[in-house]
Amino acid sequence: MNFDFSDDQKQLRDQARKFLAEKCSPKAVRIVLDGKAPYDKELWKGLAEMGFLGVAIPEDFGGAGAGHLELCVIAEEMGRANAPVPFSSTVYLAAEALLIAGSDAQKKKWLPAIAAGEAIGTLALFEGKGNPSPKNVKLTAANGVLNGVKKPVADGAIADFAVVAARTGSSGRDGDISLFVVDLRDGGVEVKSLANLDPTRGQAEINFRDCKAEPLGAAGEGWSILTQVLDRAAVLCAFEQVGGSDRALEMGRDYALDRIAFGRQIGSFQAVKHMLADMYVSATLARSNSYYGAWALSTNAAELPEAAAAARISATQAFQHCAKNNIQVHGGMGFTWEFDCHMYYRRANAMALGLGSLSYWEDQLIDRMRKKNAA
């Protein structure tokens, strides 16, 4: 049994960690946090040069042709560094949708551009309140044009193209939904940035008005493709969340060792020690569930839907838990803008909603376990 990443993959993780420690310091993250830039363009360029953006994109389409396990270890480091770049929207959502359902021409147009850092992509799924469900897709597609409003769209204000979920039928079934690719630079859209919990990753509203769009995948297959995209993204996001959990835990541990109160290190009080031990427990459960997700993703196993949901839930819980208690360990200083704790708190809570919230995935997990048991 070798339920672990290979030495090469671990080396890649170290390489990514080193690169991000240098190019993505908390100071750099704060430029985006403070609204001085919509994302870190220099870092994005650097990630392309390192080959990280195209690590799971086949060589034929300009990528490194490595695989999803390699992408997982990079994702972990992106989460640890709280990187203020549109990595998840572009790489986990847009690129994966194209890999699953794109035509050769679509792949040729977008994938090399993604790998080179020249195109930012996203997925436009949500329309206000609610979790992923065909019922919640109201935006219509007819005669090659889209009409409707999508929000929130992650990184929508800086995206060059979007994969859009649209209604093409009214039977009340999954087959009513189809996917489209829209080149956002061609007009027909009005894009508005919206204030959100985590300013280091923008959220936008996109208003589509007779916007030209080309189908992605077969008509009526949209929901089935989306489900696959969300499962893959759930695993990859889980690795970001695992990286973020570990970093928040480390920050709390380090502060507990440095801070003196009542004449001793605060990390010598059991109330603080036990809080940190519980954070370690959450982070460990999340990591192990995510490894299983990585295995299922990389082997395209039948267990992927269940493994992805478990990774999603466990990693979301861990990141929220570690980020919130990291502030608690820091006391008053943790609640200042100056300390970095709130950046992880913001990221953890924003990520908890991005692919559908916890309650959605909890329901999905049990549904999928039942289906597996019935089969």
Place this chain on the structure above:
Amino acid sequence: MNFDDTPQEAEFRATARAWIAANAPKQYEEELRKSSLGRTQLKSANILEVAKAWQKKKADAGWACLHWPKDYGGRGSSPIERVIWQQEEGPFGKLSGMFIIGHGMCGPTMMAFAREEHKRSYLPPLASGEKVWCQLFSEPAGGSDVAGLRTRAEKDGDEWVINGQKIWTSGAHYSDYGILLTRTDPNVAKHKGLTMFFLDMKSPGVEVRPIKQASGASDFNEVYFTNVRIPDHQRLGEVNDGWNVSLTTLMNERMSIGAGVSTGFPELLDYCSSLMLDDGPAIEDRAVRARLANWAVKASGLRYTSMRAISALSKGERPGPENSIGKLVAGSMIQDVATYALDLQGAAGVFSGPEDAEVAGRFQAMLLRAPGTRVEGGTDEIMRNIIAERVLGLPGDIRVDKDVPFNKTPTKGRG
């Protein structure tokens, strides 16, 4: 990343599987499979006798205590082979319950500290289950704080004379031998005046009294020592070095990997899949699903944490510290799971008899046994201290009795 055996592992697994298929007591398989925390017993047979017979059969064929050296009754197997054996043994592994302390703690301590002739004579019958061992550490005045124990050992010629009392001794009532931690010098700080021995539980002056637990069952005992004599050659380690010897024992207690901790989740999922609530099947209720999902990811998280440790063993590496979370997570989880299963039963959840209670009362038994799992073998709080100190590197507790002679430390809380 894969779950595949290496060719050698696959060969070992096939051999183990074939032997188990041909030799295991199949008539009890179903019952063992269904047994859960608080209820590991057989209807038609005495489980202790079945367990001893299975252990002896394994030992005769070289399948007992696999990782022990052959000279001491083991097989000389690698750690990963031991894990594969446990996976293949499956529900029959539940029969090893009465040997866990002997094999997991007493044996390794004997191996590290006993004289060679003692190892050769005592270890093989321990491995084969013909002799059962217990561990006599905890006392009324020393549970989590083991080093606070008061049982005295005083030298008298070539012998030691023991007086005092132990408590929470699992299986003392059916044990043949025990390892015993005593105080040999009360004039020095508490960790510095301890000495370890092993003894025959049939020695004159040893009295075992079962404790009736909160669950109603009696797995544990009080053991009283009145002028019990132990020859000096049964001392384990140096005089007054018992604390270091005991650390070897306790380290082994928490090292068990691959046996799988019981969380109650498979039982609850199974129950909810068939349970009808007022509004329909429980498994279709959003609130029920949310609770199930939260436990599902803990159970799977523990399972894959253990897989990571097994992978390290398979590569010949030392597993990381992550396996230390198992008991902490599973202990409180099984208690919560049992509480929720009863909640789903409404008023009828109160029944505990096998005829009236749902699914023969398995969740009621689980609920009543669960508080013990959060205390035995290291309380939740001790486990958190271990994670905080050994894994995260946080400072140890400030110990006010550290440099005080043991006989000068306070013994009373109030008044």
